[in-house]
Amino acid sequence: MVRLDGGGRIVAVNRFLAELLQYSGAELRGRLLSDLGSAPWASESALAMVRLGVYEHLRRRELMLMSRDGLCFSFEFHEVGKVSGDRLIECLFQQLEPLPRRLPESEPPPTGSGVQRIVSPPRFLQIVQRALDRTREHRRPLSLMRIHIDRVGDPGLPEPAWTPLVLRGFAKACAQRLRQSDIVCRFDGTRFAVLLIDVATSGALCAAERLRTAVARDASPAAMGYARRIGLSIGVVSTRTGRISCAALLSRAQAKCDEAREQGGNRVVA
Incomplete structure (x- = not known):
């Protein structure tokens, strides 16, 4: 499903996973429910649980995916091969972070003594x-x-x-x-x-x-x-x-x- 290079970067991701960000929340929910049993990554050793919900349901060992209209989905991995769940999610987060934002962010506050962003x-x-x-x-x-x-x-x-x-x-x-x-x-x-x-x-x-x-x-x-x-x-x-x-x-x-x-x-x- 996922292959890491020597530096820990992801060099191969299952196509099904990569395609998820193209869908709206409703489309994504339906696709996940219909394809969960047949998806290549839906094996007992790779995927322990799938949660459909919003950010408050996320935990450290879950992968967050965000649909184009801002609905969040999280996936909790226990292990993928010899890569620990924490390490896998850390790598995934690092590479998902630069993607265009699906949730609009308000303008940065004025610089000064208060919060910066x-x-x-x-x-x-x-x-x-x-x-x-x-x-x-x-x-x-x-x-x-x-x-x-x-x-x-x-x-x-x-x-x-x-x-x-x-x-x-x-x-x-x-x-x-x-x-x-x-x-x-x-x-x-x-x-x-x-x-x-x-x-x-x-x-x-x-x-x-x-x-x-x-x-x-x-x-x-x-x-x-x-x-x-x-x-x-x-x-x-x-x-x-x-x-x-x-x-x-x-x-x-x-x-x-x-x-x-x-x-x-x-x-x-x-």
Whole structure:
């Protein structure tokens, strides 16, 4: 299925795998379900499990594939020949990363004291995993926010006309209210995540509240002359031991974010 050269680069990938990125999410889901049993790579030794879902289901030993319309699919490998699963996925990530983005990224925030960029989901997952490894080794705190922009719609103004304004406002708020070391990721249109390294729960809650207040004040359509207001639902989780998987950390933060939305939105839950 996969052959590596002496330097660890992939020199041969199954054609079926290479073709997946050409499909939309719905097409890809149907193709995977219909071809799973007959695909050359669908052997017990090469493929342990296929997950169809979004980024919060990803784990360190899974391969992420993103369809052209932004839907994610992950594949967990246990072993391929003598290549360990971790090594295989590391190599695959390195070569998938330069592909054109299937998820649009908002404009980079202004340079200054705040965050320098909004990274792609694959890059974010790599950073989170390294941060968890560091936390396990040095017992330094780590916190993660999952963020949803609430009430993004205005009957009096088509969404495409003002959504970029809201996203730019959100990016500006991140630049002003977060540290340069904080990592921001845009998962899709209105869902974001922020990794705060060396920040415990109390500090993460303060940062989340600062960000929520700034967005509600400066990035709402109301601040741009429209009646509609927006807010942020933010879920916060922290760890001091790092004894949690990347997927579990993201999933718990998302659960807190969902809880914030169920409580009416525009609030922080930890």
